[in-house]
Amino acid sequence: MIVKAMPHNPLSRLGRAIQRWLLGSWRTLLFGVMMISLLFSPASYRRENRRAAAYQIVLGTSGNLIWFSVLSALVSLILIRIVVVTALSYGLSRYALEMVVRVLVLELIPLTAALFVALRRTLPDGVELSEMRSRGELHAMRQRGLDPVRLEFFPRAVAGVFSVLMLAALSCILSLVLTYLSIYGFNHWALPGYTRVVGQIFNPAVTMIFVLKTLFFSLAVSLIPMASALYAAAGAPLHSRSKAANELAAMVRLFAVLLLIEAASLMGNYY
Numbered sequence: 001m002i003v004k005a006m007p008h009n010p011l012s013r014l015g016r017a018i019q020r021w022l023l024g025s026w027r028t029l030l031f032g033v034m035m036i037s038l039l040f041s042p043a044s045y046r047r048e049n050r051r052a053a054a055y056q057i058v059l060g061t062s063g064n065l066i067w068f069s070v071l072s073a074l075v076s077l078i079l080i081r082i083v084v085v086t087a088l089s090y091g092l093s094r095y096a097l098e099m100v101v102r103v104l105v106l107e108l109i110p111l112t113a114a115l116f117v118a119l120r121r122t123l124p125d126g127v128e129l130s131e132m133r134s135r136g137e138l139h140a141m142r143q144r145g146l147d148p149v150r151l152e153f154f155p156r157a158v159a160g161v162f163s164v165l166m167l168a169a170l171s172c173i174l175s176l177v178l179t180y181l182s183i184y185g186f187n188h189w190a191l192p193g194y195t196r197v198v199g200q201i202f203n204p205a206v207t208m209i210f211v212l213k214t215l216f217f218s219l220a221v222s223l224i225p226m227a228s229a230l231y232a233a234a235g236a237p238l239h240s241r242s243k244a245a246n247e248l249a250a251m252v253r254l255f256a257v258l259l260l261i262e263a264a265s266l267m268g269n270y271y
Contacts (some may be wrong), residue, residue, distance in 0.1 A: 004108075012261075017081060021253075023175065024228070024231075024253060027227050027230075028223055028224055028227040028228075028232040030227075031153075031223055031226060031227035031231070032219065032223045032227075034149065035153075035154060035157050035158075035223065038149070038150060038154045039158075040213040044150060044154065045211065045250040047156075048151070049150060049151065049155075049161075052151055052152075052155040053154070053155040053158050053159070054157070055093050056155040056156050056158070056159035057155075057158065058158045058160050059159070059168060060121045060156075060159035060160065060162070060163045061118070061159070061162060061163045061166055061167075063120070064116065064117065064120050064121065064163060064167060065166070065170070068084075068113065068167050068171065069167075069171065069174060071116075072109065072171040072172055072174060072175065073175075073178060074226075075108075075112075075177045076171075076174070076178050076179070077105060077178060077182065078261060079100070079103070079104055079178055080104070080178065080182045080183075081182065082101050083096055083099050083100050083103065084096045084100070084182065084183060085110060089100065092136070092164060094268060096183065097179065097194070097197050098170060098197060099184060100179050100183075100199075101176070101179065101198060101201050102201060103177065104175050104179070105172050105175055106206070106210055106266075107262075107266075109168055109171045109172050110168045110210070110213055110214045110217055111217065111258065111262060112171075113164050113167040113171060113214075113217070114164050114168075114218065114220070115258070116167065116223045117160060117163045117164045117218075117221050118221045118225070118251075118254055120158070121159070121160060121163060121224045122160040122221050122222055122226070122227050123250060123251060123254070124226055125156045125160075125225060125226070125229075125230070126225030126226055126229040126250055127150060127225075129153065129156070129226065129229035129230070130151070130228075130229040132148075133229065133230075138152070145146075149230070152265070153226050153229075155183070156222075156226060157222045157223060157226050158222075160218065160222030160226075161218040161221075161222045162218075162219055162221075163218075164217055164218035164221055165214065165215070165218055166212070168214050168217075176198065180194050205268075206269060209265050209268045209269055210265075211249035213261060213262070213264075213265040216261045217258060217261060220254060220257045220258060220261065221254065221258075223258065224250060224253055224254045225250045225254065228253070
C-alpha cells in the first residue's frame with residue numbers, strides 16, 4: 001500500500017518561517033546583550049583577550065580601508081558629477097550641493113560601508129565560526145577551560161562594529177572634500193558658504209539620526225552573522241549544507257534588518 005504524502009499547508013510553512021524568524025531575532029538580541037556585558041567586563045581586557053581583539057580589529061579594518069576608500073572616492077565622483085550636471089540642466093544649481101550631501105553622505109555611504117564589511121568580513125567570519133563549531137574546536141576550547149565566546153566571537157563582533165564606523169567616517173569626510181573640489185575647485189573663497197550649507201543640513205536631529213543609523217548598521221552587521229554561528233542547531237551540522245547556503249541564510253536576515261533601519265532613518269529625516 002502506497003501512502004501519498006500530503007502537501008504541506010502554506011499556512012503551516014508560513015507559521016514555521018515566522019517562528020524561525022522570531023527565534024533568530026530573539027537569539028540575536030540575546031547575543032547582543034552578551035556582547036555588551038562582555039564589553040563592560042574587566043575580564044575581557046586581559047592580555048590574551050586584548051591581543052585577540054586587537055588582531056581582529058586590525059585584520060578587519062586594514063584589509064578593507066584602502067579598497068573601500070578608493071571605491072568610495074570613485075563612486076562619489078560619479079554621483080557628484082551626475083547630480084551637479086542634472087541640477088544645472090534644470091536650473092537648480094543652488095540645490096546641487098544639498099542634494100549631493102543628503103544623497104551621498106547621509107544615505108549611501110553608511111549603507112555601503114555596512115554592506116562592504118558584511119560581505120568582506122562578518123559573513124565569512126560567521127561561516128568560519130560555524131565550521132569551527134562543527135569540527136568541535138569550540139567544544140575543545142571549553143574543555144580546556146577557555147571561553148570561545150570571549151576569545152572568538154567577541155573580538156570579531158567588536159572588529160565588525162569598529163570597521164563599519166571607521167569606513168563610514170572616513171568615507172564621509174572624503175566625500176565632503178571631493179564634493180567641495182568638484183563644485184568649487186581648488187579655491188578657498190567658497191569654504192564659508194560650503195560649511196554653512198553642510199552645517200544647515202547636519203542639524204541636531206539629522207546628526208542624531210545619522211549617528212544612530214550608522215551605529216545600528218554596525219551592530220546588525222556584526223551581531224547577526226555571529227549569532228547565527230553561535231546558535232546554529234546542533235542537529236544540523238555544517239557539512240549537510242554548503243558554505244554558500246549557510247552564508248546566504250545569514251545574508252537574507254542581515255539585509256532585511258538593514259532595510260528596516262534605512263526605512264526608519266528615512267522616515268525620521270523626511271517625514
